[in-house]
Amino acid sequence: MPILEVKNVSFSYGQKEKALKGVSFSVEKGEFLAIVGHNGSGKSTLAKLLNGLLKPTGGEVVVDGFSSNDKNAVFEIRKRVGMVFQNPDNQLIASIVEDDIAFGPENLGVAREEIGKRIDFALHAVGMEDFRKATPERLSGGQKQRIAIAGVLALKPQVLVLDESTAMLDPQGRKEIAAVIDNLRKSGVSVIAITHYMDEAVKADKVLVLDRGLVALSGTPKQVFSQKAALDALGLEQPLAGIIADKLRAQGAKIPENVITEEELLGAL
Amino acid sequence: MRDVSFGSYFPSNSFVHKMDARAKILIAIAYMVAVFLVSAFHFLGFAACLLFVILATVVSKVPFLRVLKSVRTIIFFVVFSAILQLFFNKKGTVVFWVITDVGLLNAGFIIARIMLIVLGASLLTLTTSPVELADGIEGLLCPLKWIKFPVHEFALIMSIALRFIPTLIDETDRIIKAQKARGADFESGNIFKRAKALIPVLIPLLISSFRRADELADAMDSRCYAGSKTRTRYKKLRFTFRDLIGVLVVAGLIVGIVYLNGFYALNSLAEIAGAL
Amino acid sequence: MKVVAKNLNFTYSPKTKGLSFRALDNVNVEIKEGEIFGIIGKTGSGKSTFVQHINGLIKVQKGGGALKVGDYDLTDKKCDYKSLRAKVGMMFQYPEHQLFAETVFEDVAFALKNFAKDISAEEIAARVKEALSTVGLDYNEVKDKSPFDLSGGQKRRVAIAGVIVAKPEILVLDEPAAGLDPKGKREFLELLLRLHKDYVKTIIIVSHDMNLVAEYCTRAAVFSGGKIIATGTPKEIFSDKNIIEKSGLDLPLTAALTEKLKSKGIITDSDFTVEDFTEKLIVALKNGGKIR
Numbered sequence: 001m002p003i004l005e006v007k008n009v010s011f012s013y014g015q016k017e018k019a020l021k022g023v024s025f026s027v028e029k030g031e032f033l034a035i036v037g038h039n040g041s042g043k044s045t046l047a048k049l050l051n052g053l054l055k056p057t058g059g060e061v062v063v064d065g066f067s068s069n070d071k072n073a074v075f076e077i078r079k080r081v082g083m084v085f086q087n088p089d090n091q092l093i094a095s096i097v098e099d100d101i102a103f104g105p106e107n108l109g110v111a112r113e114e115i116g117k118r119i120d121f122a123l124h125a126v127g128m129e130d131f132r133k134a135t136p137e138r139l140s141g142g143q144k145q146r147i148a149i150a151g152v153l154a155l156k157p158q159v160l161v162l163d164e165s166t167a168m169l170d171p172q173g174r175k176e177i178a179a180v181i182d183n184l185r186k187s188g189v190s191v192i193a194i195t196h197y198m199d200e201a202v203k204a205d206k207v208l209v210l211d212r213g214l215v216a217l218s219g220t221p222k223q224v225f226s227q228k229a230a231l232d233a234l235g236l237e238q239p240l241a242g243i244i245a246d247k248l249r250a251q252g253a254k255i256p257e258n259v260i261t262e263e264e265l266l267g268a269l
Numbered sequence: 270m271r272d273v274s275f276g277s278y279f280p281s282n283s284f285v286h287k288m289d290a291r292a293k294i295l296i297a298i299a300y301m302v303a304v305f306l307v308s309a310f311h312f313l314g315f316a317a318c319l320l321f322v323i324l325a326t327v328v329s330k331v332p333f334l335r336v337l338k339s340v341r342t343i344i345f346f347v348v349f350s351a352i353l354q355l356f357f358n359k360k361g362t363v364v365f366w367v368i369t370d371v372g373l374l375n376a377g378f379i380i381a382r383i384m385l386i387v388l389g390a391s392l393l394t395l396t397t398s399p400v401e402l403a404d405g406i407e408g409l410l411c412p413l414k415w416i417k418f419p420v421h422e423f424a425l426i427m428s429i430a431l432r433f434i435p436t437l438i439d440e441t442d443r444i445i446k447a448q449k450a451r452g453a454d455f456e457s458g459n460i461f462k463r464a465k466a467l468i469p470v471l472i473p474l475l476i477s478s479f480r481r482a483d484e485l486a487d488a489m490d491s492r493c494y495a496g497s498k499t500r501t502r503y504k505k506l507r508f509t510f511r512d513l514i515g516v517l518v519v520a521g522l523i524v525g526i527v528y529l530n531g532f533y534a535l536n537s538l539a540e541i542a543g544a545l
Numbered sequence: 546m547k548v549v550a551k552n553l554n555f556t557y558s559p560k561t562k563g564l565s566f567r568a569l570d571n572v573n574v575e576i577k578e579g580e581i582f583g584i585i586g587k588t589g590s591g592k593s594t595f596v597q598h599i600n601g602l603i604k605v606q607k608g609g610g611a612l613k614v615g616d617y618d619l620t621d622k623k624c625d626y627k628s629l630r631a632k633v634g635m636m637f638q639y640p641e642h643q644l645f646a647e648t649v650f651e652d653v654a655f656a657l658k659n660f661a662k663d664i665s666a667e668e669i670a671a672r673v674k675e676a677l678s679t680v681g682l683d684y685n686e687v688k689d690k691s692p693f694d695l696s697g698g699q700k701r702r703v704a705i706a707g708v709i710v711a712k713p714e715i716l717v718l719d720e721p722a723a724g725l726d727p728k729g730k731r732e733f734l735e736l737l738l739r740l741h742k743d744y745v746k747t748i749i750i751v752s753h754d755m756n757l758v759a760e761y762c763t764r765a766a767v768f769s770g771g772k773i774i775a776t777g778t779p780k781e782i783f784s785d786k787n788i789i790e791k792s793g794l795d796l797p798l799t800a801a802l803t804e805k806l807k808s809k810g811i812i813t814d815s816d817f818t819v820e821d822f823t824e825k826l827i828v829a830l831k832n833g834g835k836i837r
Contacts, residue, residue, distance in 0.1 A: 037726075038726045038727070038728050038729075039696070039697055039698060039725075039726045039729065040696065040697075048487070051491055053487055053490055053491065075493055075495065078490070078491060078492075078493050079493060082491065082492075083487075083488075083491040085484055085487065085488055086484075087481075087484060089436050089481070090480075090481045090484035090485050090488065091484065091485065091488035092432065093428075093429055093432060093485065093488070093489060094400055094428065094432060095278075095398065095399045095400055095428070095431060095432045096398060096400055098503075099400050099503070099504065102503035102504075103489075103492055103494075104492035104493060105501075105503070106500050106501050106502060106503055107492060107493040107494050107495060107499075107500055108493055108499075109499040109500060109501050110501060111501060112501065112502070112503060112505065115501070115503040116503070119503075133280065135278075136432075137435045137436065140588060140589075141588070148488075151492060152491070152492065155492065155493065167723070167724050168723070168724070170587070170588045170753045171753050171795055172587060172588065172793075173588075196724075196725070196726050196727065198727065235726065235727065235728035236726075236727050236728070237727045237728075237731070240756060240798045240819070241798060243819070244798075244799075244802075244819060244822070244823055247819075247823045248823060248826060248827065248830070251823075251827045251830075251836060252836040253827065253830050253835060253836050254835065254836075262798060262801060262802065265802065266802065266805055266806075269806065269809075269811060269826075269830075443637060443642075444642070444643055446597070446602050446637070447635075447637050447640070447642075447643040448643060448655075449602055449630070450600055450602060450630055450634070450635035450636075450637075450708070451630075451643075451655055451656040451659060451707060451708065451711070452627060452630055452631060452655075452656050452659025452660045452711070453655075453659060454627070454659065468645065469643075469645045469646075469655065470645075472645035473642055473643050473644065473645050476642075476693070477642055
């Protein structure tokens with residue numbers, strides 16, 4: 001049974017055109033789903049619907065049996081679906097790392113000793129054990145974002161939503177977050193990453209392309225990123241390896257249609 | 270990269286650092302009361318206060334220079350008040366030019382008073398993290414819950430404000446640079462011109478603060494924030510023997526100063542009586 | 546205008562022990578007129594400190610070496626920074642965050658009014674129009690709008706117009722494509738080439754995106770620990786293993802592929818642009834009989 005199900009969800013901010021017009025998909029335990037789409041495609045609105053920051057105006061989001069339409073379930077949903085945003089500076093609330101991570105469990109009324117354990121667990125999961133007493137402002141972008149992830153992991157969520165969480169990071173920071181995602185998946189946490197970086201989406205189990213509030217394409221990265229024409233029309237592009245493969249193919253080289261990574265391209269040559 | 274010495278926390282594991290923030294705030298207030306209690310010209314009382322600060326600094330393991338640096342930021346204010354006293358106090362006898370002996374004593378008195386207060390306050394912020402400080406204030410304000418004062422929200426706002434100060438300083442710096450690159454001039458012209466020149470900095474700063482506030486609210490909601498009702502606290506403030514010792518020392522300081530004041534008062538009474 | 550730095554040094558908080566940090570360490574570089582010059586290196590390697598010297602946002606420290614931009618000597622106390630900044634435009638990350646005026650027109654005109662006090666209203670209008678159309682916005686449609694009502698992509702364009710309106714000779718861009726979606730990024734890079742062709746002579750780009758550097762830069766300088774450890778064409782830099790290792794940079798995809806294909810004996814060389822790389826590869830494949 002999927003841990004998170006989005007069932008025909010639509011949403012509109014007031015009278016304007018609907019931001020989402022009936023989106024459906026599901027995420028299994030431990031699965032990694034990437035959501036891509038150009039600016040204004042409805043990605044961030046969708047993210048906020050996943051943990052009840054916004055309520056769908058149509059359809060429902062079901063998390064581990066709790067429905068977004070049930071008014072009393074919102075905290076049950078938020079406990080299970082953690083959310084990390086773009087700017088790490090805007091989601092750390094305390095001036096000391098451990099105090100920040102404690103914020104979530106404190107809100108849930110977790111007992112003191114248990115909070116201590118959860119801080120240990122969360123810092124370990126993001127590899128930041130040595131920074132327990134540190135001040136976030138002294139950390140690098142990637143480190144800050146790892147602390148933000150730890151702050152969410154302390155709630156022991158089953159799904160982690162990353163809403164363009166790597167957009168403001170340098171390549172080093174992006175690698176750090178990628179490593180954290182790998183670790184989480186091994187421990188059975190599902191990850192939903194909303195991203196502009198196609199080379200991040202390539203690593204997912206499943207890719208969903210949003211366009212003007214609808215799911216335009218979905219499937220494995222290979223299925224999605226081999227459709228050059230469709231991606232172009234959606235304002236997206238293939239990963240660079242796919243672009244090169246395409247150019248070679250146009251000249252008559254025999255390269256399979258589904259080559260989208262460096263390794264695959266090398267293999268095909 | 271910026272040198273913000275006033276009020277920045279100096280991490281350590283010392284006796285003073287481990288004290289309960291509530292006790293430290295109370296002690297700091299008591300200490301300031303003591304400084305104000307020292308009656309005019311009786312510098313022995315100041316010496317006692319200075320001794321207290323030095324003692325506290327030694328025990329807190331904060332380098333003396335760090336503590337002294339805090340004075341630097343208010344040096345202008347101190348000098349200004351002292352000069353006012355020096356040149357405009359007409360009481361007493363003239364010792365040099367327009368300067369009177371009472372003016373001199375008053376100037377010294379003011380310098381000593383302000384410096385001692387700033388030293389004490391900065392020692393508090395050097396040994397108490399902003400979070401603990403906010404918790405301490407929340408703890409002390411707790412009785413106000415009886416009159417429905419939102420103590421928890423107040424403390425949370427305070428600690429968030431403290432957390433965002435460095436972020437906003439960086440942001441201001443960035444915006445100033447971006448506008449300077451577009452030819453903005455913040456250094457020349459009269460005061461009105463300069464105030465007007467700040468608009469291209471203040472508006473983006475305001476807008477970004479709103480954006481940050483929005484995102485922060487989402488982040489807090491996502492982490493299940495629901496007000497103070499069912500919250501637990503990871504760091505509980507606990508009153509220990511350390512705090513007792515601190516309270517006793519500062520109580521001793523106050524008693525000593527009051528005693529000194531009384532002693533001087535008695536002395537002058539005796540003098541008057543003798544003269545009669 | 547050339548940029549010439551000789552033994553440029555800079556230390557943050559030089560007098561405070563513990564906080565003092567040497568950001569530039571004997572930097573020597575010459576950026577020629579007409580280049581698209583890349584400034585690359587890890588975060589904290591001194592890139593930003595260096596580029597902010599170029600228009601005097603950070604002033605050359607006493608004994609900090611020499612820096613000349615065209616005829617401007619930035620070690621000279623009498624250096625006219627305002628006129629320098631008119632000639633060296635600078636765009637920071639997320640430039641849309643510095644918009645402030647009530648209308649797009651006022652925001653774009655800001656730099657003009659600052660740099661040329663006696664400029665006529667007609668000239669301002671003409672220049673603003675030109676700048677807006679250069680970045681691909683319709684003057685009549687946006688000029689009276691509040692910049693805050695525009696979409697993210699439009700805001701960024703307005704911000705760019707607000708820099709190029711002063712017609713700088715050198716344009717410095719700090720991580721210009723950050724936060725853009727793939728289409729926005731592609732359009733931005735096209736704009737950059739257009740600007741370089743007929744608007745600004747020299748473009749200096751600070752970027753973490755090695756694919757972008759390999760594709761667009763004529764030359765680049767590699768910063769590491771406040772030093773420039775290499776200067777050269779993308780090809781020279783990305784084919785030197787020592788430099789890559791020392792600087793901790795990633796290879797652009799084309800360079801990584803070239804290296805591996807070379808070791809397999811499939812191709813011998815490329816200059817690491819996508820076009821040249823695919824061309825060379827196609828020739829090799831044809832010679833190898835894989836394409837007929």
